[in-house]
Amino acid sequence: MMEIQVKLFAMLQEQLGDSVAVEVPAQPTADQIKGAVGQLAPNVRQMVSTARLAVNQEFAGNGQLKLSAADEVALIPPVSGG
Amino acid sequence: MHYLRISDAPIEVAALYEKLKDPKYGGIVTFVGTVRQWTGEIETKYIDYSAYHPMAEKQLEKLADPIEAQGARVVIAHRTGHLELTDEAVFVGVAAAHRKDAFRWCEYLIDTLKKDVPIWKKETDTDAVRWGD
Numbered sequence: 001m002m003e004i005q006v007k008l009f010a011m012l013q014e015q016l017g018d019s020v021a022v023e024v025p026a027q028p029t030a031d032q033i034k035g036a037v038g039q040l041a042p043n044v045r046q047m048v049s050t051a052r053l054a055v056n057q058e059f060a061g062n063g064q065l066k067l068s069a070a071d072e073v074a075l076i077p078p079v080s081g082g
Numbered sequence: 083m084h085y086l087r088i089s090d091a092p093i094e095v096a097a098l099y100e101k102l103k104d105p106k107y108g109g110i111v112t113f114v115g116t117v118r119q120w121t122g123e124i125e126t127k128y129i130d131y132s133a134y135h136p137m138a139e140k141q142l143e144k145l146a147d148p149i150e151a152q153g154a155r156v157v158i159a160h161r162t163g164h165l166e167l168t169d170e171a172v173f174v175g176v177a178a179a180h181r182k183d184a185f186r187w188c189e190y191l192i193d194t195l196k197k198d199v200p201i202w203k204k205e206t207d208t209d210a211v212r213w214g215d
Contacts, residue, residue: 080214
C-alpha cells in the first residue's frame with residue numbers, strides 16, 4: 001500500500017477540501033483511487049463515481065498507474081465550462 | 083500562433099477578434115458564450131467559474147495544436163471568477179483560408195472544450211445553487 005495526495009475540484013473540493021490523502025495499492029488503477037476517495041465520506045461517493053482521474057494533468061486510462069510521490073493526481077468532476 | 087487564456091479578466095471580444103485577422107485568412111468564425119438568465123423554469127442570478135490551472139490550459143493546447151498545424155489560427159479565452167447575466171464566459175475564434183473549415187473547427191473546439199477542459203461552473207439560481215449543467 002502507498003499513500004497519495006489527490007487534488008480535488010468543484011463540488012468535490014467544496015465537500016472535502018483542496019486535496020485528500022488516501023491509501024491505495026502500489027500501482028493502483030484509477031478505479032481503486034476513486035474508490036479510496038469515495039470511502040472518505042458517503043455523501044461524495046456519487047460525485048466521485050462520475051469524476052475522471054488525471055495524472056500530471058493528463059486524463060488517465062483504465063490500466064495500472066506507476067505513481068511516485070512527485071506525481072500530481074487529481075479527480076476531475078464532470079466539466080461544465082463554456 | 084494560437085492565443086489561449088483562462089483568467090478572471092473580462093473577455094475583450096473586439097481585441098480577441100483582431101488577433102484572428104491576417105491576409106492568409108478569408109474566413110473568421112467566432113463563438114461567444116454568455117451567461118443566460120432562463121434555462122426552462124430555472125432562473126439564473128449569477129455564475130462562478132473555476133478551473134484546474136494549468137491542466138485546463140494544457141487541454142486547450144491539445145485542442146488547438148492539430149488545427150493550427152493545418153494552417154488555421156485559434157483564439158480561445160475562458161473567464162473564471164464571478165460572472166453576471168450577459169457577461170461573456172467564453173470566446174472561441176478560428177481563422178482559416180476558407181469558411182467551411184473555420185465553421186467546422188470553431189464548433190469542434192467549443193464542443194470539445196465543454197467535454198474535456200477542466201473548468202466548472204457553479205450556478206446560483208433563484209431556487210438553488212447548482213454545479214454544472
